[in-house]
Amino acid sequence: MTPLNFLVAGVGGQGTLLASDILAEVGIRSGCDAKKSDVLGLAVRGGSVLSHVRWGDRIASPVIGPGEVDFMLAFEPLEAMRGIPFLRSESVVVCNTQPVIPISVSSGTAQYPGRDEIERALRGAASVIHFVDATSRAIALGTPRVANVVLLGAFSTLVDVDPSIWETVVLQRVPARYEEMNRAAFRAGRALLNRKEEA
Amino acid sequence: MSKLLLSGNEAIARGAYEAGVQVATGYPGTPSSEILEVIAAEYRGAIYAEWSTNEKVAMDAAAGAAYSGRRSLVTTKQVGMNVLSDALLYTVYTGSPAGLVVVTADDPGMFSSQNEQDNRWYAKLAKIPLLEPADSQEAKDFVVAAFGVSERFDTPVLVRTTMRTSHSKSAVRLGERPAVPETVGPFVRDQEKYVCTAMWAKKRHPLVEQRLLDLTEWAETAEINRVEWGGRSLGIITSGVTYMYAREVFPDASFLKLGMTYPLPKRAIRAFADGVERLIVIEELDPFLEESIRAMGIDATGKGIYPPCGELLPDTLARLSAEAGLIERREAAVSAPPPVGLPPRTPVLCAGCPHRSTYYWLARMKIPVAGDIGCYNLGCLPPFNAQHTMGCMGASIGVLHGMAIAGLPERAVATIGDSTFFHSGMPALANMVHNRSRGVTIIMDNGTTAMTGHQDHPGTGWSLRGDAVRIPIEPLVRAMGVETVRTVDAFDMTAVKAGLDECLGADGPSVLITEGLCVQISKPSSPAYTVDPSTCVACGTCFRLGCPAIVRAEGTTGEGRAKAEIDATLCVGCDLCRQVCPTGAIRRPAPREKGDE
Numbered sequence: 001m002t003p004l005n006f007l008v009a010g011v012g013g014q015g016t017l018l019a020s021d022i023l024a025e026v027g028i029r030s031g032c033d034a035k036k037s038d039v040l041g042l043a044v045r046g047g048s049v050l051s052h053v054r055w056g057d058r059i060a061s062p063v064i065g066p067g068e069v070d071f072m073l074a075f076e077p078l079e080a081m082r083g084i085p086f087l088r089s090e091s092v093v094v095c096n097t098q099p100v101i102p103i104s105v106s107s108g109t110a111q112y113p114g115r116d117e118i119e120r121a122l123r124g125a126a127s128v129i130h131f132v133d134a135t136s137r138a139i140a141l142g143t144p145r146v147a148n149v150v151l152l153g154a155f156s157t158l159v160d161v162d163p164s165i166w167e168t169v170v171l172q173r174v175p176a177r178y179e180e181m182n183r184a185a186f187r188a189g190r191a192l193l194n195r196k197e198e199a
Numbered sequence: 200m201s202k203l204l205l206s207g208n209e210a211i212a213r214g215a216y217e218a219g220v221q222v223a224t225g226y227p228g229t230p231s232s233e234i235l236e237v238i239a240a241e242y243r244g245a246i247y248a249e250w251s252t253n254e255k256v257a258m259d260a261a262a263g264a265a266y267s268g269r270r271s272l273v274t275t276k277q278v279g280m281n282v283l284s285d286a287l288l289y290t291v292y293t294g295s296p297a298g299l300v301v302v303t304a305d306d307p308g309m310f311s312s313q314n315e316q317d318n319r320w321y322a323k324l325a326k327i328p329l330l331e332p333a334d335s336q337e338a339k340d341f342v343v344a345a346f347g348v349s350e351r352f353d354t355p356v357l358v359r360t361t362m363r364t365s366h367s368k369s370a371v372r373l374g375e376r377p378a379v380p381e382t383v384g385p386f387v388r389d390q391e392k393y394v395c396t397a398m399w400a401k402k403r404h405p406l407v408e409q410r411l412l413d414l415t416e417w418a419e420t421a422e423i424n425r426v427e428w429g430g431r432s433l434g435i436i437t438s439g440v441t442y443m444y445a446r447e448v449f450p451d452a453s454f455l456k457l458g459m460t461y462p463l464p465k466r467a468i469r470a471f472a473d474g475v476e477r478l479i480v481i482e483e484l485d486p487f488l489e490e491s492i493r494a495m496g497i498d499a500t501g502k503g504i505y506p507p508c509g510e511l512l513p514d515t516l517a518r519l520s521a522e523a524g525l526i527e528r529r530e531a532a533v534s535a536p537p538p539v540g541l542p543p544r545t546p547v548l549c550a551g552c553p554h555r556s557t558y559y560w561l562a563r564m565k566i567p568v569a570g571d572i573g574c575y576n577l578g579c580l581p582p583f584n585a586q587h588t589m590g591c592m593g594a595s596i597g598v599l600h601g602m603a604i605a606g607l608p609e610r611a612v613a614t615i616g617d618s619t620f621f622h623s624g625m626p627a628l629a630n631m632v633h634n635r636s637r638g639v640t641i642i643m644d645n646g647t648t649a650m651t652g653h654q655d656h657p658g659t660g661w662s663l664r665g666d667a668v669r670i671p672i673e674p675l676v677r678a679m680g681v682e683t684v685r686t687v688d689a690f691d692m693t694a695v696k697a698g699l700d701e702c703l704g705a706d707g708p709s710v711l712i713t714e715g716l717c718v719q720i721s722k723p724s725s726p727a728y729t730v731d732p733s734t735c736v737a738c739g740t741c742f743r744l745g746c747p748a749i750v751r752a753e754g755t756t757g758e759g760r761a762k763a764e765i766d767a768t769l770c771v772g773c774d775l776c777r778q779v780c781p782t783g784a785i786r787r788p789a790p791r792e793k794g795d796e
Contacts, residue, residue, distance in 0.1 A: 011544065012546075021204075021368070024204055024368055025204055028202070028204055028370055033369075033370065034204065034369070034370070035334070035367060035368065035369040036204075036367060036368045036369075037363060037366065037367040037368075038366055038367075039310065046544070046546055046547055046549070046747060047544055047545065047546040048544045059369070060443040060444075060446040060447050061440075061443045061444050061446070061447045061513050062334075062363065062367035062368075062369065062440075062443070063363070063367075063444070063512050063513060065512065065513050065514035065517075065531060066514055066531040066533050067531035067532035067533035067534070068531070068532070078541060078542065078544070079544075081538050081541055082538075082541060084535055084537055084538055085533055085537040086533075087533070087534060087535065088532040088533060088534050089532070089534040091534075101750065101766075102542050102543065102544040102545075103545070103547050103745070103747045104542045104543050104544070104545070105542050106747065106749070106750035106751060106766070107581075107582070107742060107745075107750075107751070108751045108761060110540075110542035110543070111542065112542060113538075113541070113542075121535070121538050124534070124535045125534050125535035126534070
């Protein structure tokens with residue numbers, strides 16, 4: 001197979017590392033070779049976090065270059081924009097709509113881009129963009145903390161892998177006492193992008 | 200045989216297990232910290248693991264354990280190697296009956312370090328073998344191999360990863376743990392080998408030189424180095440994760456992939472060079488391989504094409520290789536230009552951070568500050584701009600002393616964390632007392648080693664194995680002879696200011712200890728504070744706290760200033776903003792009734 005390249009973009013503390021771990025593990029479980037690499041910056045919360053995940057017959061480099069991303073999973077709109085240099089015209093993007101305001105904006109030295117600007121920039125960079133309000137869906141389920149699993153659920157409908165593999169890997173990576181919550185979050189996420197499963 | 204997705208650091212921990220390691224020591228530092236954390240979590244019963252007070256102590260402890268017959272591993276980040284090296288260098292002369300391996304995790308690209316030093320030179324300096332894994336499978340296997348080499352040649356071995364090998368994940372086939380000695384002793388009394396006094400060390404040096412020749416000979420046929428023949432027009436010598444990048448950029452070239460990069464297999468390199476028309480050396484940072492290969496009289500190019508700074512990621516490698524005419528130019532398929540002017544998202548002191556009060560006052564008082572390594576280094580950023588030097592672990596107190604002996608007219612301050620103080624601040628403070636220096640050392644005690652992920656240290660009362668003896672800081676600095684010592688609550692703005700004023704007024708060296716638990720450990724669940732917009736006069740005082748929870752309210756006053764608002768999802772109720780607000784506009788929420796939750 002031609003390697004599949006995934007970019008996971010978000011903010012420290014949003015659960016992007018768990019998501020990219022799950023993504024790499026799903027690759028291995030579905031019979032591919034997989035590698036991933038995280039760019040964390042300082043190990044302090046609140047910074048930009050980018051994870052690269054690659055699936056293929058045999059993957060050498062764990063790192064993706066500009067214009068090489070097939071799928072981007074963005075936990076935050078501004079971070080989705082930061083991922084644009086990695087996209088190409090065939091890329092597919094799933095983007096959470098809930099912003100996390102950086103201190104440069106809250107302190108008044110910079111402006112958060114408007115919804116229109118974000119949409120225009122992403123539509124100009126990739127072929128398909130799915131905006132998903134994963135945070136609201138997660139809050140409706142009981143806690144914003146499962147927004148990452150909602151987002152993964154939505155994202156999983158776009159990749160040709162048996163949903164049961166996804167679910168098994170997701171549930172293995174979360175504490176047992178939150179298993180039901182995460183199963184619900186994953187399925188809610190799938191329903192957001194997969195109308196057939198909505199019932 | 201099971202196959203797991205492991206990070207390089209997790210794989211190194213597994214390698215230690217499969218090598219029969221029984222003692223593992225180190226000091227936390229990104230990107231190396233997870234190795235010992237995983238050993239402590241996963242292999243607790245099999246391997247004794249500890250966070251030592253610093254890297255040198257970790258190395259001495261590992262040496263003592265290896266002298267006693269236990270295979271021992273030391274972990275460090277690249278700059279920790281500078282601290283560790285004094286101890287490493289004597290073990291080069293002594294060797295040890297049980298294997299002794301040091302893992303250094305380097306940081307090309309400086310994701311979390313103060314420099315980009317290339318620790319491969321330490322192997323050459325120390326005259327010891329150097330192994331460089333390229334992915335997680337090799338990270339595990341090379342640790343096992345390193346112990347074999349260490350015991351076969353009676354030498355410590357250096358294993359060098361980079362951030363990418365340590366933090367990337369890839370599939371690993373697991374092996375088994377061998378039988379390990381249950382008991383050891385009696386201690387081998389071989390003074391001529393283990394006492395590095397000049398008269399005996401002189402006899403050891405020729406053995407070190409001979410050992411290097413033996414290792415060179417061994418490297419010629421060792422499986423850890425391999426040739427992958429492809430097209431003969433271009434040959435590439437490379438190592439570590441850079442091999443993975445080069446494999447993608449040059450699918451048709453021939454490769455000499457070196458697993459052991461010191462000492463080098465000269466005949467194998469010469470044979471490879473003779474087999475290709477053009478030879479290039481691809482390595483991140485310094486021309487470590489290239490210099491040695493060129494010194495053999497072989498025509499090879501490396502740093503003439505690739506820079507010595509930063510990572511050499513596949514896209515950079517491809518672009519520079521195309522510019523040098525080695526491959527066809529491949530334009531990246533990027534469909535849109537990168538957006539310009541995106542708001543930066545730099546790390547900030549967390550809402551509820553105990554360091555905030557200190558930097559607020561230091562900024563207001565415009566005091567020169569010698570800084571140190573830790574989260575509190577963020578005090579150098581706006582709105583504080585209150586850290587004016589920062590070099591390495593423990594440097595702050597020595598630099599403060601230097602400012603005093605230079606005769607600086609201003610009173611100056613050193614800021615240092617609790618873990619860093621135990622690491623290397625103590626000798627510098629003793630030096631200040633001993634030399635009758637002056638200046639304030641602020642020990643910002645947040646009860647943990649926060650920046651690297653909350654590891655314990657001698658001041659916390661906990662160790663990597665659980666319960667430990669706690670060494671309280673105040674009696675310690677008093678015993679060192681500091682006369683003016685004040686301990687204050689870091690969340691009490693008035694107390695911090697009063698303590699600082701008192702310490703600044705002292706004649707000799709003084710110590711202010713600001714106590715407040717790291718908010719990532721205390722995780723307070725207090726309800727959020729609020730701002731009364733009718734009382735807020737948009738004076739901006741609370742913004743000077745640089746708290747991510749304090750945001751500008753929509754709209755501005757007539758003078759173009761913004762009132763404050765508090766983001767309820769971020770505020771943890773530390774109370775600092777209420778204390779600094781001059782008009783009382785910031786309100787503490789009513790205490791929650793029982794049964795509210």
